[in-house]
Amino acid sequence: MNICVLLKQVPDQGSVFTIDSDETWVQEDNLVFTTNESDNYALEEALLMKASKGGEVVVCTLGPDRASQTLKDALAKGADRALFLRDDAFDRLDSLGAARAFAAALRDDSFDLILCGLQADDTGEGQLGPMLAEQLSLPHVTLVVQTELLDGCIKIKQELEGGWFRHLEADLPALLTIQSGINKPRYASLKGIMAMKRKEIKQVSAADLSLTTGDLTPHQILKRLYVPAKTKETQFLEGSPDEVVAQLVEKLANEAKVL
């Protein structure tokens, strides 16, 4: 069972965010970065599968130099090797561009499973997994909350809206996006940390993957990032009950115009 887990390094949710001067991203100088939450669950699911079925767990990320931290953390937790998509041409890709880059990197490896987190905590799009699956012509299931490996296929429990679940079976190879809470992600053991430095992090560029500018040109551009302006305000009515009722009726009639 050879599994690839896609990881993304994102700002820690406890960070204080400041929008940068061109209003298209946040200032990164004072941020602490960490591995995307649901990606940790995807990694743990892969490591559990490896423990029961054997094989190899490969972790893969795309990002700036600092994103190698996320790979090292995953290697310390037990992943066998890492693939790092690193190129200035990969800066600010949209989901489709990222999916094309990952597809180019993973196409020649024969993974039985590709696991991703449900969505990235920074952009929150949740599109990369399905797009990558389409690029690689793999069946995919999103919002996975339970897995069971069988011969040549995998049984999946998928979370739907309103507390409903759906049970599915997918042929392998397949791509799943994993919901947080599916397992209990492990800590990196001290032995795992010491073994990390002997593991390979292979860095690949856009040229290595034969990706053209056209492949990576974003179709979706973030025009402006801003903190929502405060447009609503709660009013507290004061006075005796009769006075408050009178004020409320006046406001409903003249301000809200619902009477």
Added chain:
Amino acid sequence: MNMKVRQMGMTVRGLDYANISILLTDEEILVQHTTRDFVEAEVLPVITKHHRQATFPHELVSEMAALGFLGSNLPAQYGCANLNSVAHGLLCQELERGDSAVRSFVSVQTSLAMYPIYALGSEEQKRKWLPAMARGEVIGCFGLTEPDVGSNPQAIKTRATKTERGWRLSGTKMWITNGSIADIAIVWAKDDGDIIRGFIIEKGWDGFSTTDMHGKFSLRASVTSELIFDEVHVPEQSQLPKAEGLAGPLQCLNQARYGIAWGSIGAAMACYEAALKYAGERIQFGKPIASFQLTQEKLVWMLSEITKAQLLALQLGRLKDRELLRHQLVSLAKRNNVWMARECARLSREIHGANGIIDDYPVMRHLMNLESVYTYEGTHEMHTLIMGEDITGISAFE
């Protein structure tokens, strides 16, 4: 605010005012992350209850062992993680940020039970005990201090008399961390020639008993016991062959003191972090008490001392890994950093006002713990005199 400068490398979690992260390797930082995450998720939710009830958190042992916390700086061939000294120090720091009792448990197991076997034991003893101790299946303790003997261990009264089949051990040890929960005790006793020797004493041997010490106001989540040896027969193969004289136990204590120099920083960090948070939230005279100069001075003092202590501990670790660490420098760091932590705990308690004495906040627990840490593993005063002797050439205690 904990400002982070822009950098490509990993950073430690939490307090790092001087950006010490850039002086650390990725492995060292990952050890800090694992321990920090473990303490946040597993230790902090249960430690107040254990402190209040004066119970040892047995439930933490198996996971700490699985993560490699026990004997972490010993070689891989004995089932250990083979951490360098800085990574081991960061482990101690993070554990003590949780509670001194948890760090003490790990320190005793690692530095005072496993290390003596590793450094002074036979290959057979190492193979027999160290892997099982790393797995947490065998817990150890260290018996040097006696009811009448503390700072002057040369005066111990416990006797090891040579017999035909080994040794006969008699005496009493006191203030022994992990004493009654230990499966083996590393015990120091004088032979017929008044030479101090070390023995591995196993639980259940005839004549060996333990009693727990109660009524402690400090290290309440740690087991502290008296060990009683009444003519205990010790087979020859349970003697530590390379231990001869006081240098044996002192060598072990030096390892533990090194861990304390780091651990105390963790306790200080916890107190500082709590004080900073509280000062920002507590409103008096219409504004947060953090806006008062007196409060700011306390916070700044704490942060300054913590930062200095971090740099000192780091330098100690680098020297230790290059085998350049003199024991007098360990005295300097143990003495300074525990004192610093105790002062931080007091200042944090002051900032917390009356709330500081309630165990809704971690401060009083750390303050009470640090009273023990200030005194154990060489008192603050003895470390002063060790340094005094080192710089003047004149011993003030012998």
